[in-house]
Amino acid sequence: LGESIITLGTGAFINILTGRVSACTDGIYPLVAYSDLSNPLENVHFLHAYHSSCANILNWARQAGLFNDFSEINQLSTDTKIAHVFFLPAFDGHINDPYCGSGFIGIDGQTTRDDLLRSILESIAFVAYELFVFLKQDFDKYQGEENFRFLRLAGGVSKCDFICQTIANLTKLSIQRCYAFNYASGIGAAFLAAYGCGLIDDYEQFEKIITVEKIFQPVQCDVAEQNFKQWKSIIPRFDMTSCTYLSSGVRELLLSASAVTTSENSESDQLSIDKIRQCLSVGDTGINYLESVRRLDVKILPQIEQMFNRVTIEEFRSTYDNDHYCGWLKNRKDLFRIFNFLKNDEIHLATLLLTCFTERNLGNLLLLQTNTVPNLLRQIVESPNLCSILGSDLTLLFQLLIGSPKSINLRNVYWHGFIQYNEISPKFTYLLLYLMLRIGSILHGKVIPERQFISFDRFINHTFLSTDMCCPNADRAIELIQNSHLIDNGYKRLLMSSIDYFFNRNEYGLSMMILLPVFEHLLRKLFVNANNCPERLLTAEATTLYTTLDEILICCLPDGSPNRLCDELGRGYMSLLGDLITFPDGVCLRSKLSHGEIDYESLPRSIANAQLDLLFALLYRYDKYKLDKYGQYLLDYISDYKVYYHPISIARNQMRQCVTEFKQMLECPTLIDEVETAKPDFSIQLTDFWRVFMPPDNLSLFDNISLATIDALLNEENINLINRYCTCKLTTTGYNESSLIIIIRQLCTHVHQILINIDTFIKTRGQAYHAKQLRSNQRSNFERFINIHDNIRQSLLFIFHLNASILFSLDNIRCIDLKYSSLLMKILRIWLTFVENTVTLSNITRNRWDEIANLCSTSIDKSTKIILKL
Known part of the structure; x- marks a missing residue:
């Protein structure tokens, strides 16, 4: 063999x-x-x-x-x-x-x-x-x-x-x-x-x-070997079907590097931060990026690349896997993975992982002097705190590589999908790796605080797509990619690498690292085609807005005209895209992965699978590829997808959970017959209020407060949630829908805890009450609870009905006079105060039921006075 x-x-x-x-x-x-x-x-x-x-x-x-x-x-x-x-x-x-x-x-x-x-x-x-x-x-x-x-x-x-x-x-x-x-x-x-x-x-x-x-x-x-690597790097330039997506200024900066040249002084011990810093052209207006790159390319960039090219994977680990170089790193194993990728010509993946690795660890450094870390990598490297920790020379070099849009901007051009396979030299990646290795000696063994990774545990049990929606195998996935006319050849190799990591290596985080930038690029192509704005396909110059996912998926263009891509993709596709990418309470996969906020090795397969299917749905739809059973099933399923992580959807689901728990509380059999309980008539009636702006056909849902009407209101899917909070849709009347939703969600959270408290109280005291095992004061306390139980039930039922009515009527509320929405906000705040206090007073260690009854009466009185002012 x-x-x-x-x-x-x-x-x-x-x-x-x-x-x-x-x-x-x-x-x-x-x-x-x-x-x-x-x-x-x-x-x-x-x-x-x-x-x-x-x-x-x-x-x-x-x-x-x-x-x-x-x-x-x-x-x-x-x-x-x-x-x-x-x-x-x-x-x-x-x-x-x-x-x-x-x-x-x-x-x-x-x-x-x-x-x-x-x-x-x-x-x-x-x-x-x-x-x-x-x-x-x-x-x-x-x-x-x-x-x-x-x-x-x-x-x-x-x-x-x-x-x-x-x-x-x-x-x-x-x-x-x-x-x-x-x-x-x-x-x-x-x-x-x-x-x-x-x-x-x-x-x-x-x-x-x-x-x-x-x-x-x-x-x-x-x-x-150096000649071969340089030869390999020129291959993408001869692709006769694809063009570059780098605008002229960015392309000049990134491709200004020439072929590797030998140098008499090429030994690593003669390299230093000071020597590299001397190549920067810095004036009164800051760094001259193009001139600095040209100077670096004369000697420094080839020297660093040669230094790493001569080192084997084993030698690299032997040299750098120690506390002198890596003691400050909390995820040092990634450093060696990055070098391994570079040695195996996986430059794209190495650069993507290295920028995440850099952002994570430089952000941790800032915690030495501040309690907060900026959201963006460029803000981290421009921070005065980082300069005081690392010194101005090293900080300037980081700003050259991963700073403002005028810089090399290595992180953004890769992560936003503007770079094709092996399109630019790996020298910038080697330089960034070299700079990260120099930090250890500057810190002198300081203990660096560590931020915890964001966990995806809450998504593990959520089914974005059913298991039969998964692509059958790697061969089917590769066939889709290879036959696609939507994907440029310069990106096909990247996607096939992503498929390999997904199906053959079960490395879902690395698979998504490669896939997400290409996915953004494809959406950008569809965006410019749908809206006839081809100039937005390229990387932006420093004075122009990048066309990234935030702009691609917004409902309006800068001139106020509608973004036709949103309607073209359809509500189901945009809903799944929102749950995975854009909704703040959703997965936010691209953002969290690209900024190093999650442990990429722990990414659940279900999330990666859903993102992969979003890609395949694009290919089936826009390539007009012959639909097989899987393709048709996938498109149909996604078109019917119901949004889950939009703030309104979350509020609605919280409401459903609370109503379910409320029904279970009502079925509790521990209340005794011999105690007479009053049946209060809940005095707040909002029927006249809703009649002001609701169509007559829907008024029957607002006439009475009952579990049946609450269920009916919650089960209506009458609100379009896609781009609902787009800036061009915001009203100038002062109405703020998101504030309403926030209070509704807070109400649900507190009601959930109240129901738990009541359930705990009934289970721990009810049995003892029937068995006559309670002391006199405990027995009196339990009977006070029985006396106000119906008051609490009616109050909670009113809160449920009010919340459900608002969620049902959001489109109508935004169109009415501001005084009506202000009235709703005041009523919600009254009852928010009630539930916040009730959570504390109903705790098993307090059980202050008389005070809760007084709170209930006060809340009803305040709400009634507000309604009477209309």
């Missing part, structure tokens, strides 16, 4: 023997290698991957005049040197990307013909190495890590020593070039035919036929 061969012919092919069949990803195919005649039912399999451009690239180069004869190619030195020109050999597309184009990058006035030829030969070796990495990852995943000792090379292009040596240096394996490499495949087919006909007895005879023409041993060389 693990025997491998790379064939460099017209195209580049690589095969790794696996024995048994393996599931594959990334365009890798499991194929049958051969069948043993002694056991024809047992097939031997191998993993196969290919790239369509190899020898045809060289033929083009000869026709273009870069060389005259193939013998000239081997005259190039096999020594590896820093590359400044790169070529992408993609005449028929690149790996897994048929839309990728070919071309050179890095040409300047000093570029020679040999530079161009060398870049072409390097690119062929890079493609072969990229295919090998893809195959080996799948092989290791399903077969267990195999110690590859060598690779065999065949095909006409393998005649080039420079290509063979470069592959050896990159794979760090011995490369065996076969004798008669032009005919290796034919020889193998002939041998199998001979074996099948019985001319050869066993496979061991074949080993005698295989002749190695030359062996290329790997040379330890960091430059080869």
Whole structure:
């Protein structure tokens, strides 16, 4: 197992023997290698991957005049040197990307013909190495890590020593070039035919036929790996179908970094915060961001990247996993995950996690001097407190990377979905990582306070979508993404990585980190299309508003016209989006995850699943993809979704819970018959009040106070909650609906506690009362409770009916004269005072029932006086 061969012919092919069949990803195919005649039912399999451009690239180069004869190619030195020109050999597309184009990058006035030829030969070796990495990852995943000792090379292009040596240096394996490499495949087919006909007895005879023409041993060389990484970073620039979503100023700032260059002083011990700070261009108006980045790029950024590139994952952990560097970090394990992602070319995920990690830990630092932490990362790095803790030099560098919109603004361009796969250099990520590692030595072992993560426990039992709404498997998800016309190619790779973390690794937090920025980008595309404002698709300059989720989902555009996307998505979709993303009492998944407020490793699958289904619903709807059973079911379910975490929905659900508990209290059998109880006639009547502005058809719900009418009012879904509190919908009359809802929710909270208190009192004292086990004063106290029990019941029933009536009538209330809504607010506050005091007085340790009766009478009198003023 693990025997491998790379064939460099017209195209580049690589095969790794696996024995048994393996599931594959990334365009890798499991194929049958051969069948043993002694056991024809047992097939031997191998993993196969290919790239369509190899020898045809060289033929083009000869026709273009870069060389005259193939013998000239081997005259190039096999020594590896820093590359400044790169070529992408993609005449028929690149790996897994048929839309990728070919071309050179890095040409300047000093570029020679040999530079161009060398870049072409390097690119062929890079493609072969990229295919090998893809195959080996799948092989290791399903077969267990195999110690590859060598690779065999065949095909006409393998005649080039420079290509063979470069592959050896990159794979760090011995490369065996076969004798008669032009005919290796034919020889193998002939041998199998001979074996099948019985001319050869066993496979061991074949080993005698295989002749190695030359062996290329790997040379330890960091430059080869650096060249390959730089080559990989240029691939997205040749995507012929996607465009950048970075506006010109932002793009100039982010892409101003040039290729990695060597430096005589590149050792890590010569790097310092002071040396980096000297590169900043700071004037009276603050940092000149573009000039500062250009200065850093001359030396500092390449030096930091080279420093980290030379370090293995094990060496990084050995160096930095100690209190000197990480003692101040509360989640230091994430630091090593970030470095691991960078080493595995997961730059996007590394940057997303690093910005969360940075915001969390810098925010903790502020607690050394203040009790509050700002909500935004830019506010943290601009805080005078941080400057006094870390010093002005380090703080200025943080402001360059993650400060205002004029800065590199690394956090926002990634988290708001403006960056495509590998679109910008990882140097800024390496710089941020370097700065975080320098903080430990400044703090000198100080104990850093820690903020608790926000828990998602309250959402665990909530079903956003039923289990049969889940996407069936990763293959179905990837098929949806790959066939989507809505998703740019630069984002498809990111989404497929998110699917891998979700289905194959069960890392739901990391999956959502990758998915949410892309999801925001897709909504932004739909937003600009629905509202015909294409200029809002790009990142904003410093003087322009970013088009983020807050703006995408608001009901009105800046000019006051309606946001057509909200109606286009529909009430059900917007409701689920609100519960997951925008409602303050909801999950707020994007906000909490991106600001490091939650432990991403504890994100429940149910929440991640609902967010994933929101993405799939967009793809099914806007791609006009052929609807299967799952797709149709998903769209139907989401269109009927009922909002749960809007403040009005929460108030309504609290009311339902209180009414249920109230009914259970009424069924309590412990009250005795021999005590006569008065039946009060509740004196507050609001029928005339409601008649002022309610339609006659609905007045029957307000005529009498009963549990039946309360249930009817609560079960009416007559209020549109989507964008209800949008700023353009707020009235100028002084009416504040959210204040009404807040008081209703406070009332429900206190009533819930009153019902608990009463239930506890009845259970603890009622049985003892019947058994005549209470002392005289306790017996008198229980009888006072029985005497006012009906008063309390009627008062609570009135509160329920008032709250339910308001929730039912919200659209009508906002349209009436302010004096009527002010009257409702005054009545609510009277009864809020009543329930707040009753919670205390009804506690099992107090039981002040006479005082509660007086409070009830006072509240009724005050409410009646207010109503009479109308």
